[in-house]
Amino acid sequence: MKKRIEDLTVIENRQLAESFFVIKLSSSDGLPELEPGQFVQALVTESPATFLRRPLSVHDVNLKEGTLSLLVQIAGPGTERLSKLTAGEKLNLVYPLGNSFTLPAPGEKVLLTGGGCGMAPLLYLGRKISESGIQPHFALGFRNRSRILPHDEFRSLGPVYLSTEDGSEGTRGFVTDIPAFRDQHWDRVYCCGPEPMMKAVAALCRKREIFCEVSLENLMACGLGICLCCVVPTTSGNLCSCTDGPVFNVNDLKWQTSG
Amino acid sequence: MKKRIEDLTVIENRQLAESFFVIKLSSSDGLPELEPGQFVQALVTESPATFLRRPLSVHDVNLKEGTLSLLVQIAGPGTERLSKLTAGEKLNLVYPLGNSFTLPAPGEKVLLTGGGCGMAPLLYLGRKISESGIQPHFALGFRNRSRILPHDEFRSLGPVYLSTEDGSEGTRGFVTDIPAFRDQHWDRVYCCGPEPMMKAVAALCRKREIFCEVSLENLMACGLGICLCCVVPTTSGNLCSCTDGPVFNVNDLKWQTSG
Amino acid sequence: MADLRIKIGPLEFRNPVILASGTCGYGAELEDFMDLSRLGGIVVKGTTLEPREGNPYPRMAETASGMLNAVGLQNKGIDYFEKNIYPHLAEYDTHVIVNVNGNTIEDYVELSRRLDMLAAIPAIELNISCPNVKKGGMIFGTNPASAREVISAVRRVYHKTLIVKLSPNVTDIVEFARISEEEGAESVSLVNTLLGMAIDPRTMKPRLSTITGGLSGPAIKPVALRMVWQVAKAVKIPVIGMGGIMNADDALEFLMAGATAVQVGTASFIEPRAGTEVVKGIERFLVEKDFDSVSRITGIINRN
């Protein structure tokens, strides 16, 4: 898909939870084809502390409406400013960027797992999987009950299992402690979340020889493969997580912790 | 008067003409005493290109309302951002800064002259002079008819004479060409405007030995007398236009052009 | 219409805007956004004899109006370049310049010799200023004797246009420009990144795996511009200026300070069309101000 730079229009900016926002954008040129796992580089204007663009995953796409949604968690000045966008404002994106998740083969059992803003790419991935005739299952992990993000849209696609670190809702512990994750058979596991979560999921999957893809959130400058700042060590050397990723099969990653 | 740093609240931002805005601010702590000719240093947030504060003259003060008005002309990114302030937003000011105009003695005839954003300090000066029992006269210069700024408030204080460079309204030429300026007797002339205008006014006043004060708009970093960047050569050496000025008697200035 | 053409040594460029090494990959990565033939040229990624993995992640830290990088010359080496990249580059309708790096003088010489034979590479940029490698790189660019040695050695084997890329991390950059001129370089380009550093106060650790890295972007523009002005007054060979150019106004500052051409670096990360936007803006300025050619504004502040 050809990459482009474009001013999209904010259709809606909905607060999902404390410091989480879903920004719906529409393209006057018509959206390009977008694959689950891909991301955009958003230009943050009006923020003196934000020099570079900010990478954000494609959270959802509505082809009928011609809209693209981003899930933004406030992490600093850039995301803070994005959280304040109002309907009618423009947001300049460079997109679509990166590779995408490998969709499952017919009949496979798939688990999509993540937490926090790592949930962002999982909704669109789940939607695509669902459209391909497979029901996705979701395992979502949170700090505690009050941190749980609304996930009705995930539920409309398939079963959702929850974990919280303090057990205040769902399984106590991490996503890897969720019984459905440990005990059921999965052909594929997809994961996006904080690094420790991804490493734990990868370890479990390697042990059980489950196909597992993770979406990395390495620091990026360009998102285009021209700065070489976002590298991740893999079995084929340092690869750019913005062009060879952000999605990687965990077997290709040289993560310190092994399963 | 003690200087302070304070978040004021925007009560209203009224567009006066193309690229001219009047921003009315209120202080929750109550306004300090403000003298005509003094200025504020406004902090421009949300503008990546604006590092330093922006100096702006006290345009008007309404003691009953407890409001302070600034007249802002868009000149670049800082004033551009200020022009977009909306009611309810905060504007951080360091103020009151600088010296002030010398008020006339009872019975004197005074002319206040300026153009563009140089009109900013003249309204409050005119108001103060008027309150002291003297009717101020105003001579305002513009490029052409379409550039003339609304000046009803000036008119409510005293007679207003206009000049335009192309003669499309009032006297053709500069403020110094206005017959009332040239032909009448003035005890004091006060001027704020582009440098060529101030120099012409100064030259005319020196020739006719009229007391004349100008308000300079030198580039400033601090506005507090600590950076020494805003200096102007005077008969007593380099003086800071932010503390020893912005108002100077033209006889003290070492301007290249002399009258 | 204004004449935008400029010359660096025998080489004529369509216009004075070149993409900077390490910030435009091999050009192809930006083709979705712009027509490379609208540019004066591109300087492809820093290249070495042998393949290099570069430095460990994290290699980047955002700073006020700039960024630090510690890429460390990651590239697949000259063999891979010749076989797999060069054939594509040969088809571009713009000057493709290779940025040459090494640990030793022998490395620089051998690599330059190899590049001398590639017909579609009309020039090399000798990088004696990379702050992100332990050996070679900036060491040559901060020691006058070493600089002279490596430039002179490369000059003997390289017969096309030789540009020497200078480091700003020196007391007197003019000295290095003079040495480049004396040793027969056709041009100097400056500046490479300033050596900088950032710490995350929350983790109490440096933000880069290498602790220090190279600072680029608008933050360094005033320093870069000053150095370009100093160098352009001191040497007769054309100067290629860079450092924080984000738009045509920035580029104009460099030209007016005395640069014959400019390079656009970090800007491409934020605005992938930055290079061609700068070309358009320079042309617009010249037309508005009635200059018939870009050469009229080169060093104009010294005449005003």
Next chain:
Amino acid sequence: MADLRIKIGPLEFRNPVILASGTCGYGAELEDFMDLSRLGGIVVKGTTLEPREGNPYPRMAETASGMLNAVGLQNKGIDYFEKNIYPHLAEYDTHVIVNVNGNTIEDYVELSRRLDMLAAIPAIELNISCPNVKKGGMIFGTNPASAREVISAVRRVYHKTLIVKLSPNVTDIVEFARISEEEGAESVSLVNTLLGMAIDPRTMKPRLSTITGGLSGPAIKPVALRMVWQVAKAVKIPVIGMGGIMNADDALEFLMAGATAVQVGTASFIEPRAGTEVVKGIERFLVEKDFDSVSRITGIINRN
């Protein structure tokens, strides 16, 4: 409560935050906004033997995340200082340090001798790094032999705490720090401004009357921090770090890189309370992270 006290030579400071020379006047200008006794100290305006008018206007240009200045040491000279300013300074409940400047070694020596006799001035900062004067200033700070000469000469006549302020416009700032240490200075402070320049493309003229000027503000922070880190590793005397400190996080970076104290400069132009805000922020950080004293974080990145 954390212990914020630090020592520079024999001198104890209430906390490690000092206002930088040329950015806080004589302190009085900021008293409406803050209680100076909450600061570790202030370094007053660059002072010379004879009165100076400084450079012509314009002396300032705003740049990306920074500013250029070309003030050129405007001050009324030591006689005026002694008679009219010193009596007020003597009443401050904070360390008042004088920034010492000269054209010649004799100037520096004579001025230091005069200041040695002022009881309420416990330290001087020897400025061998001012980029904005034609004679003296940075020339001493970019030539190792001259630096040694002036420091050694001043050391002989100055008996209180001697801080040498270093220029960042050098290839190897560590060399100058070592020289300062060898010649008996109690401390080095760094960095002064980076030599930079700006052009207004509309008028096609330099923005400063002097063409070049000194760059300060957040733009230079990465370079300043790198230099402080390098110097702090190389010398045993305490290092005072500065360059672009706008808030406590920035100051913490310098402390973690190895600075014993910091100076706040340009920040005061934008936030006149910057100095005391930094003090508060450092204290808050220490308490939050359970450090009992600020010395615990000095150079912590080298231990992590």
